[in-house]
Amino acid sequence: MHWTDKLHAILMGVSDLTNRIDIDARLLAASNVKLDRALLPLLSRLALHEQMSTVELANLVGRDHSTVSRQLAKLEDLALIERVPSSGDRRVRMICPSAKGKALLGAVAKVRRQWIEAHFRDWPREDIDQLISLTGKMMEGLDEVSLGGIEMIETRSA
Amino acid sequence: MHWTDKLHAILMGVSDLTNRIDIDARLLAASNVKLDRALLPLLSRLALHEQMSTVELANLVGRDHSTVSRQLAKLEDLALIERVPSSGDRRVRMICPSAKGKALLGAVAKVRRQWIEAHFRDWPREDIDQLISLTGKMMEGLDEVSLGGIEMIETRSA
DNA sequence: GGTATATATGTGCATAATGCACGGATATGA
DNA sequence: TCATATCCGTGCATTATGCACATATATACC
Numbered sequence: 001m002h003w004t005d006k007l008h009a010i011l012m013g014v015s016d017l018t019n020r021i022d023i024d025a026r027l028l029a030a031s032n033v034k035l036d037r038a039l040l041p042l043l044s045r046l047a048l049h050e051q052m053s054t055v056e057l058a059n060l061v062g063r064d065h066s067t068v069s070r071q072l073a074k075l076e077d078l079a080l081i082e083r084v085p086s087s088g089d090r091r092v093r094m095i096c097p098s099a100k101g102k103a104l105l106g107a108v109a110k111v112r113r114q115w116i117e118a119h120f121r122d123w124p125r126e127d128i129d130q131l132i133s134l135t136g137k138m139m140e141g142l143d144e145v146s147l148g149g150i151e152m153i154e155t156r157s158a
Numbered sequence: 159m160h161w162t163d164k165l166h167a168i169l170m171g172v173s174d175l176t177n178r179i180d181i182d183a184r185l186l187a188a189s190n191v192k193l194d195r196a197l198l199p200l201l202s203r204l205a206l207h208e209q210m211s212t213v214e215l216a217n218l219v220g221r222d223h224s225t226v227s228r229q230l231a232k233l234e235d236l237a238l239i240e241r242v243p244s245s246g247d248r249r250v251r252m253i254c255p256s257a258k259g260k261a262l263l264g265a266v267a268k269v270r271r272q273w274i275e276a277h278f279r280d281w282p283r284e285d286i287d288q289l290i291s292l293t294g295k296m297m298e299g300l301d302e303v304s305l306g307g308i309e310m311i312e313t314r315s316a
Numbered sequence: 317g318g319t320a321t322a323t324a325t326g327t328g329c330a331t332a333a334t335g336c337a338c339g340g341a342t343a344t345g346a
Numbered sequence: 347t348c349a350t351a352t353c354c355g356t357g358c359a360t361t362a363t364g365c366a367c368a369t370a371t372a373t374a375c376c
Contacts, residue, residue: 137285346347
């Protein structure tokens, strides 16, 4: 098995794991938080970026902006996010978690931290550091809106 | 930022990346393959497991078995999978990619290999090995059907 | 300035995806 | 044998999603 295939298999596993709705469900339950399962991933991403526009977030999660727009409306109804007019561009309303949203995320993060720590209990500290360092390096430039380097192969023909 | 939060952020990034439908779309286009975008992830997972039952696959991808059942029906119509009666249990039909399905996956894998190799072009070989080793270790026991170790915190209360 | 084009956002609408409930078949255990 | 559990597929209602469109604003070009 080629190393790229091995890596891809692992990444798929990671993806499946973080997408398992039952995990989010358990996380929310354990945090005593009630929230539509589709909204937590969105809120979690927002927390990592300080401020984002609707389109940026849509690109990040790979869905149509209209879909994200509707989900954001729900989050706003729940007062979990705030929308700030962008200083430079009056078309965009930047989005960020509200105090309430941050509190919710904090409660969830607390439980998740326990889970992750339990999972890595037997790991040497340097392995954990290496893991974070290398995966972080791998994601550099890829977690942004565009796909960067991957564009080097032309696929527009289709 | 706590290391667990950092790790979680990275994993979310990985998840987003592997879930970006545009990536699958580009992959299929660059491979000259035409396939419903929902079906490639399923087929890819099947390829990693030799044989799986419908329910197992459903658990793996975190969706209802009925949903997966319908998607598998599509894959079968396209002759991309085969169903073999399980020797031990006559209720289950084990699923695996057909020759045609494997050929398709092979074409896709070839392009993906190029992409991944390009992305890691500047990496020292030992870093790549370390990355695969550590992420593989991280996923041990988690890529299976049940969640294993994560269960250690009781969440059934909800 | 004025005009054409591009981008950000939200909404209507049709379609696709999803989960739940159910039924039939088989397996497991009392 | 009987009761219970599991595997699978289908009917059905609900939800999610994308596309097309409209509006407001920005950017580029003349």
